[in-house]
Amino acid sequence: MTLWDVLTDVGFISLLLLIGAFLRAKIKFIQMLFLPASLIAGVLGLILGPSGLSIIPFSDNLPVYSAVLIAIIWASLPFTSKLESFTRIIKNAKNMWAFSQVLTILQWAAGMLFALLILNSFWNGLPNGFGLMFAAGFFGGHGTAAALADGFGTNWPEAHSLGMTSATIGIITAIVGGIIITKFETQRGKTSFITSFKELPNELRTGLIEKNDRKPFGYNTVSAMSIDPLIYHSGLLILIAMIGYYLSELANAIFPQITVPVFSLAFILGYIIVLILKALKADSYFDKQIFERTSGASTDLLVAFGVASINISVVSSYAVPLSLLLLFGIAFCLFLYFYLAPKFFHQYTVEKSLFCWGWGTGTVAMGMALLRIVDPELKSKALDEYGLAYIPIGFMDIITIALLPTLIISGHHWFFTFTALAIGILILVVTKLLGWWGKAPTNIQPTERKIGS
Known part of the structure; x- marks a missing residue:
């Protein structure tokens, strides 16, 4: 693979975007x-690329882009996330945290249980981690699938290919x-x-x-x-991802029996850099919005490359069990x-539940898009609560995925499944005892008057 291959791959995917x-x-x-x-571009790339009509001459290294891009995305997280105290998280966003954490941990557990107990009864030889494809593709999205x-x-x-298809x-x-x-x-x-889809702003429909x-x-x-501000910011993230790659190679050479993901090391390094910048009082010379745009651009490329790199023959060989797993996943979501979210969200129930549906089946961007439909001015504060709640959720996700x-690989699939299930149930029990969920408290104020009512 040469640099010209990289140029032509990125050039073609940019055209499709x-x-x-x-x-x-x-x-x-x-x-x-x-x-x-990005999804449209990925589907076009899949149809026109090597797995489809072979019109676009993508290189053989198309799947590698996802691994590189996810390292850059995770390197950006410490620069785009605001650290909050756990006390403030619990006070301001406890219900959002509890429901979101249950959603993520039970997706892992439910997918594994369905695959191990049901799918394995009909299809011999399914990989032990096959059930992970539900959560990896749904709440995790293409990034987690790549990781x-x-x-x-x-x-x-x-x-x-299975993870990208699921995502x-x-x-x-x-x-x-x-x-x-x-x-x-x-x-x-x-x-x-809102009372009708007709009230939606045009920019949500057209993207313009x-x-x-x-x-x-x-x-x-x-x-x-x-130095140009864009390369100043994006260059730092690429540098962190590169160091993460070298550290991963070193760790894998010292401990060949385990795999140390590049993205997790990039994430840790990112936080170390953030702390160093704060200590040197140099953090004010970096802009959060530019980091977010660099991460967003990487995410668009990841989705496009990820979908375009799906190996159709691999997916077809697992077509029936994968379809059943994902149908089960949709039913679970x-x-x-309809059942659990209303018990946690007593005010602006639909708005907060729909936001969680969006990121719990697709991505946070999808959740935000759906939230903008039902809450154009973001008065429900769902994003504010999720922003606080994601801090502990994010660390749990990082540890889990790593x-x-x-x-x-080491054969501890049942241990993970029952541990995840136990954690999910424990959170439900504790939050129930604390009175965080259940019937709506009597002091909850009614929601705002609907437009046009």
């Missing part, structure tokens, strides 16, 4: 589904399912801020922002006469939305 953005802006059907340009595949490496090379189905489930749920809730009169509504990309913290491949 632009086509995806154009199609989103012009085709009503795509606007109705709120499909992101897990990187962790399994050559021990389970099919994990990449793609997850995004479609998030969008299509979210729109169906939204229409259902508006017809029932359960939404707090009108001139008067545009916001700045970020703030220049260094002079372009010295519907159960969480350890999962090693646990599965």
Whole structure:
């Protein structure tokens, strides 16, 4: 693989991203589904690339981009997340944390149980970690799918295609399912801020922002006469990812029996760099928004490359059990939305539950898109609560994703399954005893009057 291969791969995927953005802006059907340009680009790449019609000459290293990009994305997290005290998290966002943590941990447990107890009864030889594909693709998205595949490496090379397929189905489930749920809730009169899809701002449909509504990309913290602010920020993230790669190679050479993922080391290094910058009082010379845009661009590329790199022959060989696993996953997420979420969210129930549906089946971006539909001005404070709640959730996710491949490869799949199940049940029991969930307290104020009512 040469640098020209990288240029042509990125060039073709960039062309598909632009086509995806154009199609989103012009085709009503795509606007109705709120499909992101990155997903459209990935599907086009899958159809036109080596696994499809072989029109686009992608290189053989297409799956490698996902592993590299996820390292950059995780390196950016310490620069885009605000550290909060656990006391403040519990006070301001305890219900969002409890429900979100239960959602993530029980997705891992439920997928593993369904695969080990049911699918394995009909299909001999399924990998021990097959049930992970539900959570990895749904609440985890393409990033987690790439991270897990990187962790399994050559021990389970099919994990990449299976995970990317699951994540793609997850995004479609998030969008299509979210729109169906939204229409259902508006017809029932359960939404707090809208009564009809006709009230949605046009930018949510087309993806194009009108001139008067545009916001700045970020703030220049260094002079372009010295170094361009974009390379100043993105270069730091790429440097951290590179160091993470070398440390991973070193650790794997010293301890060949385990796999140390690059993304987890990049995440740890990112926090170390953040602490060093704070100690030197140099953190003010970096802009959070530019880091977010670098991470967002990497995520778009990851989704596009991830979908385009799916090996159709691998997916077809697991087609039936994978379809059953994902159908079970959709049913499980519907159960969480309709039964469990209302017990945690007593005010703005639909808005907060729908946001959790979006990120619990697709990505946080999907959750935000659905939230903007039912709560255009973000008055429910769902994002604020999730931003606080994600701090402990994020650390739990990082530990889980980093350890999962090693646990599965070493034959501890049942241990992980029952541990995850026990943690999920324990959180439910403790939060129930603390009175965090159940029937709505009598002092909860009614939701805001609906528009047009």
